[in-house]
Amino acid sequence: MENLSISKPYLLNADDLTFNDINSIFALADYYIENYKPGVKFDDLKGLTVAMAFFENSTRTKLSFDLAAKRLSGDTLSFQSASSSLKKGESLIDTLRTIEAMGVQMYVIRHNCSGVPxxxxxxxxxxxxNAGDGKHEHPTQALLDSYTLRRHFGDVKGLKICIIGDILHSRVARSNITVLKTLGADVKLCTPGTLFPRRMNYWNIDIIEDLNDAIEWCDVALVLRLQRERMESGLLPTIREFSNYYGVNLEHFNKKPELVLLHPGPVNYGVELDYNVSLHPNVLIQTQVTHGVFTRMALLALIARNMRSNNLF
Amino acid sequence: MENLSISKPYLLNADDLTFNDINSIFALADYYIENYKPGVKFDDLKGLTVAMAFFENSTRTKLSFDLAAKRLSGDTLSFQSASSSLKKGESLIDTLRTIEAMGVQMYVIRHNCSGVPxxxxxxxxxxxxNAGDGKHEHPTQALLDSYTLRRHFGDVKGLKICIIGDILHSRVARSNITVLKTLGADVKLCTPGTLFPRRMNYWNIDIIEDLNDAIEWCDVALVLRLQRERMESGLLPTIREFSNYYGVNLEHFNKKPELVLLHPGPVNYGVELDYNVSLHPNVLIQTQVTHGVFTRMALLALIARNMRSNNLF
Amino acid sequence: MENLSISKPYLLNADDLTFNDINSIFALADYYIENYKPGVKFDDLKGLTVAMAFFENSTRTKLSFDLAAKRLSGDTLSFQSASSSLKKGESLIDTLRTIEAMGVQMYVIRHNCSGVPxxxxxxxxxxxxNAGDGKHEHPTQALLDSYTLRRHFGDVKGLKICIIGDILHSRVARSNITVLKTLGADVKLCTPGTLFPRRMNYWNIDIIEDLNDAIEWCDVALVLRLQRERMESGLLPTIREFSNYYGVNLEHFNKKPELVLLHPGPVNYGVELDYNVSLHPNVLIQTQVTHGVFTRMALLALIARNMRSNNLF
Known part of the structure; x- marks a missing residue:
């Protein structure tokens, strides 16, 4: 494991990650999965302090990073805007400098403004x-999604993956497109016209208009959460109409039993995914969560290794 | 201590606990009290992660479980609805599955809906x-109450215990009745008619209408907190009237100096208990708190032992 | 380091600290700075539990104490009113007794009411x-300010220090005046008449009315945060007028390049301090934060030592 490395001492966007970076992260995640059991602690972050600065509500991502850091023997400190001096009008950059002056080396940041990381x-x-910034990027989600596919299929290269749903508001989609392309997957999108951003043409990705055609084409459906809390009115006629045309249900699995489905969670049942589908063995949502902790362990460990070799602490 | 065990790998309701279970918990709590001093850590939960999921405000119960888990070398993670994705509409069961997929083995749950555990x-x-669910049960409070009585009197069997106050809204009362009866105590209730639930007849418990008669009869007054924040109007004429008829004051101790009094805290001074009474040496409120940590240590350790022997992790 | 000690097993107000106390704290802070690096833990608080009870929002002070306790191997528990039973109307003193009964030895308290500690x-x-009580005292801020000056100048004795700004609402000013005088500094104030409390005459401190005169006189400008959130209207004509007369800007540094400036943070840029000034090498705000952790480590360790020698745990 000693020869693994990544090229940058941070992770802001999915395109910070080279093909070799991603494979190093996956190889180290494999190692942790094989060697972890309750009670085992690795010492990759021993003596380092990781600040968890979540300025948006979060369950899974925050807990996942927190557990990852602790399993590597890192100290963590949690920082939430609600109980902090940000309420007094302190600027974000001053907050960072303050935390840094106390002896913190790594920062896991979630913020509702794109570009904050x-x-x-x-x-x-x-x-x-970056643990998610606005509608921009969520690169560790993309890492854990691809890692889950690699564990399931052996390799991501050549897999046909269709990202389905609310592309417009989805940082998960943006990061996944980049990572999946770096790994050589064949990516297409299935999304209503109003939820497809024009700048997405930057990637030259094919759109499949009909969900049935999309399912027929792909090996993997990566279904996005409909960001109801981020949607201003007017982009969709109704939630019900969205669900009728773009919701995945049991019929899709009946037609194509070998379909594999990912979802970043939490699911809006009955909107983008039916509840009874979520229990299908090829729906890997819980596996994604489990792999999330190991992927983040690998990422944190390799960033710390990079920092150490560059004398950044 | 190796021969101690409990029959179930969880604790939802007080009637999950057999006579032997309770005595095992008490014996292990005795062991921890004798062997604990600041700085000592036991390793009963080494390698296990306990999630503290409190969906209602709490001071003493949450801190108590948290300290208990840490003194047994367990890792804890804290989970609060205010800063979690539950605000995004995530279902409780999905949250549980998410936490579980990250490698959590034990969950301490408080929720305002009965039956959630x-x-x-x-x-x-x-x-x-179960760390308290709605008006239903609060079994660890009952354990620590009985343990406090056992430490004070030597045995709970045959003790005359009167539960006084707002039985209707009290999960503490429900759990205590079960545990006290399992241990062979003689339990009666003293409560206004409007605060006495009819289904309580299920236990066939005697009611003493007059507080003075109740105090005269009992060895121990278990005084309940008046759940002002849970009471819809109409059940009591006024708080003052409740206090006049059912509030314990110094006169009661003057008449019966050997009376022992428990209260789950926090006290509404001047309502169910006068402030000057709370300083009486037979009022064991602080002792209950101290015993709470040791009782919960014993419970967590024995549940972990049960899970281990059943290969549940 | 074994001979260092302080005279009281607590810290409520700056005048609890004798000249020898302060020098013991500084000597131990020196030792920690020399011997700390990421990963090192000292064991001065091993086995002790420190409760962080912050009833006002805080970033730097809370994190600073938390890191300080953890670097000394202490356990910490965090206590916030928003998620605690204080919402149920529990009294502060009952909360303290409850925490104490669970086996906590030290309490770091911030509260918006003067005198709570x-x-x-x-x-x-x-x-x-005391981590800050109302407009009363903030003694550890004063310790870290003086420590920063001692590290920078070698000695605080004889230094000319001008405290500038909103003295009326400033617990930082009150504590600093006491500590600086104990250490033999020459302290003056520069403040608008409406922000100067009459009882301050108790200290017999000179007032310099004009900021330019103040800067000319002093070696160190200790600039206070304008407590906008605490100011009822009427004390200042406008924020802009305050800034014009009492805000420190680059011109002041141009006239006096050797000026050293402290600020407790967070800064209201453009009000009491211009942003471009904050980047000047003689502005020691980040150094104050770094020293804050080491000063608090020294304080906690010496209080624990005092408690131990007095058999307080």
Missing amino acids: DFLQANTHGAII | DFLQANTHGAII | DFLQANTHGAII
């Missing part, structure tokens, strides 16, 4: 890890 | 510990 | 450390 990285000697 | 236990391979 | 200390066998 990039901005903070430009102002710290520590490592910023 | 039972519902969650039916959907997990982990252990649910 | 004194009140709590009178009701506990544990150690209260």
